[in-house]
Amino acid sequence: MPCKAVIFDLDGTLLNTLEDIVNTLNSVLYQHNYPQHSVDACRFLVGHGMRELVKKALPEEAGTPEIIDSMLEDLLIHYAENWNVHSRPYEGIAAMLDELTAQGIKKAILSNKADNFTRLCAEQLLSDWHFDMVMGHTDTFTHKPDPSGALFIAGQLGIEPGDILYVGDSGIDMLTATRAGMFPLGVLWGFRPESELLQFGAKALVKEPGEIITMLMNCPGCPGNSASR
Numbered sequence: 537m538p539c540k541a542v543i544f545d546l547d548g549t550l551l552n553t554l555e556d557i558v559n560t561l562n563s564v565l566y567q568h569n570y571p572q573h574s575v576d577a578c579r580f581l582v583g584h585g586m587r588e589l590v591k592k593a594l595p596e597e598a599g600t601p602e603i604i605d606s607m608l609e610d611l612l613i614h615y616a617e618n619w620n621v622h623s624r625p626y627e628g629i630a631a632m633l634d635e636l637t638a639q640g641i642k643k644a645i646l647s648n649k650a651d652n653f654t655r656l657c658a659e660q661l662l663s664d665w666h667f668d669m670v671m672g673h674t675d676t677f678t679h680k681p682d683p684s685g686a687l688f689i690a691g692q693l694g695i696e697p698g699d700i701l702y703v704g705d706s707g708i709d710m711l712t713a714t715r716a717g718m719f720p721l722g723v724l725w726g727f728r729p730e731s732e733l734l735q736f737g738a739k740a741l742v743k744e745p746g747e748i749i750t751m752l753m754n755c756p757g758c759p760g761n762s763a764s765r
């Protein structure tokens with residue numbers, strides 16, 4: 537298992553952002569007289585970026601580019617006011633990030649969330665840890681599962697993709713990792729089920745963040761593995 541660097545997905549992996557996203561989405565849908573969605577339904581709407589979220593949430597016949605654009609504008613305004621009401625790191629994330637930091641393993645974040653919100657999340661909810669790179673969606677790279685963002689991070693870190701562990705909670709993340717030549721590790725505390733992670737190529741699954749550390753410590757090349765020192 538690779539262990540020179542770890543790239544994390546954000547929503548559903550490091551942070552539980554679901555409730556704030558659902559509340560924002562539903563308030564915008566309500567304002568525009570469209571049906572709202574349950575939290576469980578929203579688990580499958582999030583992950584492809586914010587424009588796709590709006591598109592998937594709208595009734596099919598309403599999804600014209602003009603309506604999507606205007607709903608997206610409102611969503612971004614509402615989300616800016618409500619993004620951190622309930623959003624927090626999952627239990628065990630803090631200890632896991634502490635341990636990666638102690639072991640000198642590089643850390644990055646790659647999200648399909650808009651770049652400004654991704655940075656806000658990292659700056660305000662993950663400020664105790666240094667991330668070597670934090671990247672949300674911009675016009676420079678196509679959304680995940682296109683591997684260009686992940687490969688750009690590898691280049692910036694100066695680490696071969698094959699030496700990078702990619703940790704995420706969705707099929708999109710597993711595909712991204714596979715296409716980038718990284719190791720796809722699926723987490724089971726996030727938004728999507730185990731079956732999806734396996735279907736899209738997860739090579740290993742973890743039930744809680746501490747297991748990531750155990751796996752890395754058992755990896756022969758890991759800086760934290762006493763056998764490799």
Ligand SMILES: O=C(O)COP(=O)(O)O
Pocket residue numbers: 545546547548582583584585586646647648649650680
């Ligand atoms: O689509 C989103 O907004 C969230 O995306 P992420 O799971 O890549 O963080």
